Amino acid sequence: MPGPALVSVVLERLEINRESVLVIRNGTIVPADERLEDDDVIEIRPVISGGAFEDRAGREARRLLDDRSGRGGGVADQ
Amino acid sequence: MKCVVCKGSAVIDVRRANANFCSEHFSKFCRDQTVRAIHEFQMAEPGDRLLVAVSGGKDSLAIWDILVGLGYEAEGLYVGLGIGEYSDNSGGYARRFADERGLKLIEVDLQGEYGYDIPTGSKAARRTPCSACGTSKRHIFDKAALDGGYDVLVTGHNLDDEAAVLFGNVLRWQTEYLARQMPVLPARNGFPKKVKPLVRLSERETAAYCIINGIDYVVDECPMSAGNRHLGYKDALNDIEVQSPGSKNEFYNGFLKRASQLFRDSVGATSEGSGDFLGRCERCGSPSETELCAFCRLVDRATGSPNESGGPTQPVTLLKRSEISRSDDRPPGGRTEVH
Numbered sequence: 513m514p515g516p517a518l519v520s521v522v523l524e525r526l527e528i529n530r531e532s533v534l535v536i537r538n539g540t541i542v543p544a545d546e547r548l549e550d551d552d553v554i555e556i557r558p559v560i561s562g563g564a565f566e567d568r569a570g571r572e573a574r575r576l577l578d579d580r581s582g583r584g585g586g587v588a589d590q
Numbered sequence: 591m592k593c594v595v596c597k598g599s600a601v602i603d604v605r606r607a608n609a610n611f612c613s614e615h616f617s618k619f620c621r622d623q624t625v626r627a628i629h630e631f632q633m634a635e636p637g638d639r640l641l642v643a644v645s646g647g648k649d650s651l652a653i654w655d656i657l658v659g660l661g662y663e664a665e666g667l668y669v670g671l672g673i674g675e676y677s678d679n680s681g682g683y684a685r686r687f688a689d690e691r692g693l694k695l696i697e698v699d700l701q702g703e704y705g706y707d708i709p710t711g712s713k714a715a716r717r718t719p720c721s722a723c724g725t726s727k728r729h730i731f732d733k734a735a736l737d738g739g740y741d742v743l744v745t746g747h748n749l750d751d752e753a754a755v756l757f758g759n760v761l762r763w764q765t766e767y768l769a770r771q772m773p774v775l776p777a778r779n780g781f782p783k784k785v786k787p788l789v790r791l792s793e794r795e796t797a798a799y800c801i802i803n804g805i806d807y808v809v810d811e812c813p814m815s816a817g818n819r820h821l822g823y824k825d826a827l828n829d830i831e832v833q834s835p836g837s838k839n840e841f842y843n844g845f846l847k848r849a850s851q852l853f854r855d856s857v858g859a860t861s862e863g864s865g866d867f868l869g870r871c872e873r874c875g876s877p878s879e880t881e882l883c884a885f886c887r888l889v890d891r892a893t894g895s896p897n898e899s900g901g902p903t904q905p906v907t908l909l910k911r912s913e914i915s916r917s918d919d920r921p922p923g924g925r926t927e928v929h
Contacts, residue, residue, distance in 0.1 A: 534794060
């Protein structure tokens with residue numbers, strides 16, 4: 513991706529939600545208004561973890577989502 | 591971008607707080623939010639012995655680091671789940687963190703102690719990996735906390751975790767779950783006190799805390815959690831958050847302040863989920879509403895031992911809390927049930 517560009521702009525172009533990642537350059541976090549240069553190498557690190565959640569509401573909601581998306585009642589529990 | 595405190599160069603923007611921070615003051619922000627949660631919900635007292643459930647990920651290592659920094663006597667507990675390379679890596683991060691800081695890390699290996707691992711055990715038991723993992727960890731966490739005489743069991747659940755669970759429960763108006771969704775659960779009926787001191791910090795903030803403070807953590811996701819339904823909830827909430835910073839915090843902490851008591855009042859002490867009326871697992875002595883607790887049933891199915899069929903177990907006579915002591919007259923092996 514060509515620079516210079518603000519971190520926030522890079523994330524927008526990549527359609528990445530800024531709440532779900534950290535942008536790291538040379539081991540240091542860079543804020544959204546930081547300008548990235550053409551030769552900067554950055555890591556866009558996801559911060560969202562799934563974890564081992566387990567509750568009936570989640571199972572049912574997942575089933576609803578699957579139903580709605582036409583995936584045919586793919587219930588999380590086998 | 592300047593730090594809102596010292597006007598030095600900021601490294602992170604925290605839009606929900608309308609603030610930017612340098613490394614030093616962001617770390618202070620994280621500690622302050624943790625202290626506030628601990629005090630607000632009376633999670634721990636000075637002098638308490640804390641057991642931190644550690645996965646090797648950002649949240650559990652961050653809270654362990656913060657608690658030790660705040661002066662708490664906090665030791666770690668790592669459960670080896672046997673999930674191939676992921677478990678090897680995550681265990682390594684947990685051990686390195688403990689070793690580098692001279693902290694005590696208790697390790698429990700699922701295969702070694704109970705004869706199964708999550709990938710094969712969940713399949714044999716016909717449970718989803720996340721379900722088998724959750725049941726296993728809850729049992730082991732509870733047992734380790736009680737056997738070790740710890741005052742409090744700490745987990746690394748953060749604001750995003752709790753907001754996602756709340757979102758799921760609200761979608762289906764699961765009132766009993768809503769009544770129980772609190773960041774602190776008192777010790778009762780053979781369960782240890784459990785707390786979630788990171789509920790005022792998002793996972794973007796706990797990840798940033800780790801990077802800023804040189805805490806290496808396992809970045810890769812558990813391969814068995816792919817497709818986890820809560821990831822969808824988190825994405826949805828983050829879509830709202832980016833449009834309206836502070837929404838996740840308002841949603842969850844607003845629920846705690848203004849709504850959770852209403853659900854607790856409506857569900858009341860008659861709920862089975864209150865834990866006030868539980869029998870005991872006849873094998874391990876854990877609080878349970880059936881002959882065998884959920885964990886012992888899982889072990890049987892996962893290992894093909896006694897109750898391999900996994901058929902329904904008989905309900906046991908339920909006892910009032912006052913009739914159940916926390917004495918040592920139960921067989922060895924621990925105690926559990928969803929807390």
